Amino acid sequence: MNATDSSVMKQHMGLEKQRRISNNVIHTVLIIISIVWLIPFVCILLQSFRVENTMEVGYVIPHKWGFDNYIYLFDTNKSQFLRWYLNTLIIALFVAVFQTLIVLCMSYTLSRFRFKMRTPLMKMMLVLGLFPGMLTMIILYTVLRDLGLTGEHSVPGLILVYIASSGMGYYVSKGFFDTISRSLDESARIDGANRFKVLYKIILPLSKPIVIYTVLTAFMAPWGDYIFASYIAHSVTVGKNVAVGLSSWINDTDKLRAAHYTHFCAGGVLVALPVAIIFMCLQRYYVEGVTSGAVKG
Amino acid sequence: MASVKLTDVKKIYDNNVVAVHDFNLTIHDKEFVVFVGPSGCGKSTTLRMVAGLEDISSGTVEIDGTVVNDLQPKDRDIAMVFQNYALYPHMTVYDNIAFSLRLKKMPEDEVYAKVTEAAEILGITDYLLRKPRALSGGQRQRVAIGRAMVRNAKVFLMDEPLSNLDAKLRNQMRAEIILLRKRLDTTFIYVTHDQTEAMTLGDRIVIMQDGYIEQVGTPTEVFEMPANVFVAEFIGAPKMNMIPTRLEKDAEGYFVAPYGIKMPIEGEKAEALRAKSCESQDIILGVRPEHIVLTDENAPGSIPCTLEVNEMMGSELHLHVVTEAGDRLIVRVPTLALTNAQRRDMVAGCRLHIAFESKVMHFFGAESHLNLLYEAPAEEKEEALQAPAPQTEIPAPEAETEAPAEPAQDAQPDEGKQD
Numbered sequence: 001m002n003a004t005d006s007s008v009m010k011q012h013m014g015l016e017k018q019r020r021i022s023n024n025v026i027h028t029v030l031i032i033i034s035i036v037w038l039i040p041f042v043c044i045l046l047q048s049f050r051v052e053n054t055m056e057v058g059y060v061i062p063h064k065w066g067f068d069n070y071i072y073l074f075d076t077n078k079s080q081f082l083r084w085y086l087n088t089l090i091i092a093l094f095v096a097v098f099q100t101l102i103v104l105c106m107s108y109t110l111s112r113f114r115f116k117m118r119t120p121l122m123k124m125m126l127v128l129g130l131f132p133g134m135l136t137m138i139i140l141y142t143v144l145r146d147l148g149l150t151g152e153h154s155v156p157g158l159i160l161v162y163i164a165s166s167g168m169g170y171y172v173s174k175g176f177f178d179t180i181s182r183s184l185d186e187s188a189r190i191d192g193a194n195r196f197k198v199l200y201k202i203i204l205p206l207s208k209p210i211v212i213y214t215v216l217t218a219f220m221a222p223w224g225d226y227i228f229a230s231y232i233a234h235s236v237t238v239g240k241n242v243a244v245g246l247s248s249w250i251n252d253t254d255k256l257r258a259a260h261y262t263h264f265c266a267g268g269v270l271v272a273l274p275v276a277i278i279f280m281c282l283q284r285y286y287v288e289g290v291t292s293g294a295v296k297g
Numbered sequence: 298m299a300s301v302k303l304t305d306v307k308k309i310y311d312n313n314v315v316a317v318h319d320f321n322l323t324i325h326d327k328e329f330v331v332f333v334g335p336s337g338c339g340k341s342t343t344l345r346m347v348a349g350l351e352d353i354s355s356g357t358v359e360i361d362g363t364v365v366n367d368l369q370p371k372d373r374d375i376a377m378v379f380q381n382y383a384l385y386p387h388m389t390v391y392d393n394i395a396f397s398l399r400l401k402k403m404p405e406d407e408v409y410a411k412v413t414e415a416a417e418i419l420g421i422t423d424y425l426l427r428k429p430r431a432l433s434g435g436q437r438q439r440v441a442i443g444r445a446m447v448r449n450a451k452v453f454l455m456d457e458p459l460s461n462l463d464a465k466l467r468n469q470m471r472a473e474i475i476l477l478r479k480r481l482d483t484t485f486i487y488v489t490h491d492q493t494e495a496m497t498l499g500d501r502i503v504i505m506q507d508g509y510i511e512q513v514g515t516p517t518e519v520f521e522m523p524a525n526v527f528v529a530e531f532i533g534a535p536k537m538n539m540i541p542t543r544l545e546k547d548a549e550g551y552f553v554a555p556y557g558i559k560m561p562i563e564g565e566k567a568e569a570l571r572a573k574s575c576e577s578q579d580i581i582l583g584v585r586p587e588h589i590v591l592t593d594e595n596a597p598g599s600i601p602c603t604l605e606v607n608e609m610m611g612s613e614l615h616l617h618v619v620t621e622a623g624d625r626l627i628v629r630v631p632t633l634a635l636t637n638a639q640r641r642d643m644v645a646g647c648r649l650h651i652a653f654e655s656k657v658m659h660f661f662g663a664e665s666h667l668n669l670l671y672e673a674p675a676e677e678k679e680e681a682l683q684a685p686a687p688q689t690e691i692p693a694p695e696a697e698t699e700a701p702a703e704p705a706q707d708a709q710p711d712e713g714k715q716d
Binding site: 114181184187188192194205206 | 311348349350369370371375376377379380381383385386387396397400401444448
């Protein structure tokens with residue numbers, strides 16, 4: 001080995017060491033972030049199995065373990081949890097179906113059709129989307145109250161609220177549709193398909209990731225919503241969704257908090273569970289959906 | 298089977314770009330017509346208007362005597378093959394071919410019979426259960442043709458179907474399209490930028506430039522009697538040599554004198570010039586590379602020149618020569634016409650002598666760029682086919698323009714509007 005080879009080898013070893021140290025630092029930071037991120041979830045999970053009492057306590061690992069908190073949630077004589085859960089599920093499912101239909105039709109229209117005012121319409125929606133939805137809360141409450149869709153009838157009211165602005169969320173799916181060659185549409189139209197058949201026989205099967213992404217995001221918004229739901233259901237128990245219901249257990253009075261803290265934790269786990277399972281199953285499509293359309297394929 | 302008639306068809310895009318000007322053409326039943334021209338000449342736009350994929354700004358398109366301007370593509374009874382195949386990626390080859398038949402609610406056993414028959418003709422039976430991504434370019438193109446075939450449509454449209462294939466496969470597929478045409482025996486409209494495809498496939502060729510029709514004719518007609526300088530240069534490879542000179546008429550008859558060498562015009566050309574009462578005038582003399590021969594220094598009509606580039610094409614040589622006047626010309630010489638020693642001596646910088654075959658020279662007006670001897674076919678006249686064509690630029694022989702052999706895909710302003 002001559003002097004040049006030896007110098008190159010040293011340089012290579014130096015770079016290798018540098019890369020190893022850098023990787024170790026990055027991994028350590030990521031592990032710390034993960035632990036910090038997971039602590040609340042782990043605490044809630046552990047507290048949901050604590051059965052020695054229902055109060056908030058100063059330790060994390062239960063002294064006594066059991067499923068009493070979960071059993072309490074499913075006992076309709078004692079708790080309204082199932083009602084809240086059902087309310088949330090109905091709202092989320094309705095919104096997922098209708099919002100997906102609206103978003104996909106809107107996206108397809110804006111991607112494929114050329115009509116007057118198309119560009120101004122898109123710009124207007126972009127600008128409107130910049131305003132926080134909370135600004136509309138008061139007027140929405142007034143409208144829904146006049147329609148009799150608040151309090152105990154808040155479920156249809158909330159469905160209306162969530163679906164109302166669906167069309168605004170067309171950007172990601174339009175970006176995806178833009179990447180699908182227009183000659184596929186044209187070919188299908190010559191083959192005998194009308195626009196609707198083109199959408200559901202050609203475009204949607206090619207857009208699985210974006211359909212799944214749209215369904216998931218449409219489902220997630222009402223599933224975890226607290227602010228609109230609490231405002232529209234106000235204090236009527238049967239009209240609450242699960243987030244508002246669970247929150248009332250720990251926020252309304254100290255007495256309630258003491259009686260329901262572990263129930264709240266068990267409820268939290270049950271709320272997170274279906275979403276976590278769905279995400280784990282559809283993770284691949286979800287990531288594809290989020291990232292597709294960013295770069296034209 | 299049907300005729301297609303386009304009357305005063307015009308396409309103006311929203312940004313006021315006129316893609317097609319007053320297009321008039323009648324395509325007869327079972328005729329194979331090729332639209333050919335450089336990128337952006339409007340050939341694909343015209344085809345798409347026939348297909349119903351592009352709105353018609355004015356004029357009418359008739360298929361089998363019915364005006365189809367307002368009919369959806371699916372109601373026009375047409376089949377189309379796209380440049381990028383446009384196969385449905387999520388479907389198998391079988392499902393791709395069966396798609397249109399299923400939309401017609403055809404019984405599944407009939408669908409099966411039709412699909413397998415088409416697959417057998419095209420040699421893709423083994424691939425019926427594959428997805429398009431598992432096929433080669435040639436196989437995909439066959440599937441696209443199969444998909445169009447099974448529809449038994451009145452008119453078969455093909456938009457640069459071979460452009461995405463490599464040269465070898467393109468030749469093979471070209472031959473297959475000729476056989477397919479014989480088998481289907483229907484009306485074909487074929488768009489290409491490749492003049493070789495146009496010449497080999499078409500019963501008639503429509504040569505377009507900047508949205509205008511420059512000439513309509515059989516391959517022989519457009520090759521032997523190009524209507525203008527553009528057609529003369531576009532059809533034929535390598536392109537026709539253009540030499541600015543004068544057409545003179547004296548007591549003995551017509552002659553041209555490029556580079557000071559008098560070349561009498563005899564035979565049919567002379568008669569045709571006489572019949573048209575052509576006077577002495579400035580012209581552009583067109584000579585195809587294969588109509589220039591290598592000759593001796595002392596031979597009559599010999600033009601001295603210097604070899605600049607020698608392209609060995611296998612069966613022939615393409616000699617790029619520069620005359621003493623500085624004009625660049627291309628000479629096409631069969632390899633067999635030269636001895637090995639002569640071929641070896643053909644190196645850049647060597648002196649050569651060339652001569653033009655006067656019987657096959659073309660005469661274009663120096664200003665108008667129109668062929669002095671061209672007479673539009675009767676049918677073309679009836680259709681007022683030739684809208685006032687724009688003046689083409691006077692070609693500067695010394696600054697050779699690029700041959701339009703492989704231009705990019707037709708520009709489509711509509712596509713540019715994608716947000």
